[in-house]
């Protein structure tokens with residue numbers, strides 16, 4: 001069992017707060033990462049207590065977590081709608097509607113589910129909040145497009161680094177069989193413009209800038225949870 005440090009308690013509170021938004025009969029998008037996992041665990045407890053929900057996983061990891069927590073699962077093509085999606089972020093812009101996601105290399109499926117959801121709730125601890133996005137933007141690319149996309153990212157002013165695996169030699173391979181370039185642009189003045197430019201590069205499957213998609217941000221801290229509606 002993970003020790004409940006200040007950061008893990010903040011993540012737990014954020015996850016539990018967002019999970020409370022889920023109502024009987026809903027289809028719920030299940031995000032990826034340690035904060036989203038807290039929401040999945042809370043949903044599992046609510047399902048145990050009788051809440052009728054179906055979860056749509058955004059990754060292998062979130063599917064496994066949901067199975068362990070007892071959240072009934074459906075695939076995206078089995079549902080007509082996703083009522084609410086709950087997902088974490090690597091950076092959350094204060095005073096705006098933009099995130100950097102993809103620390104778990106799951107941002108392609110996350111964006112499909114989060115964007116499709118009627119309500120997209122972001123869960124975070126305070127370390128994720130920033131007044132200017134500057135986290136490297138993960139860009140999932142087809143393996144053949146690694147060098148061409150890298151050159152295009154450099155032309156856009158970014159510094160692309162192929163994400164390496166930690167427990168194997170070679171690169172991270174996504175759930176979709178692709179590679180990830182972590183692209184450092186420094187401070188990102190125009191997230192929407194950069195998002196459009198990255199999406200237009202041939203060979204890019206998806207990038208981790210989520211602009212204009214979020215409906216609520218749940219930030220846990222030592223005392224409770226602050227909810228910001230967007």
Ligand SMILES: O=C(CO)[C@H](O)[C@H](O)COP(=O)(O)O
Nearest residue numbers: 033034035088102103104106
């Ligand atoms: O985008 C993600 C995965 O692709 C995660 O939501 C993001 O990396 C945050 O993870 P954590 O809650 O563990 O800090």
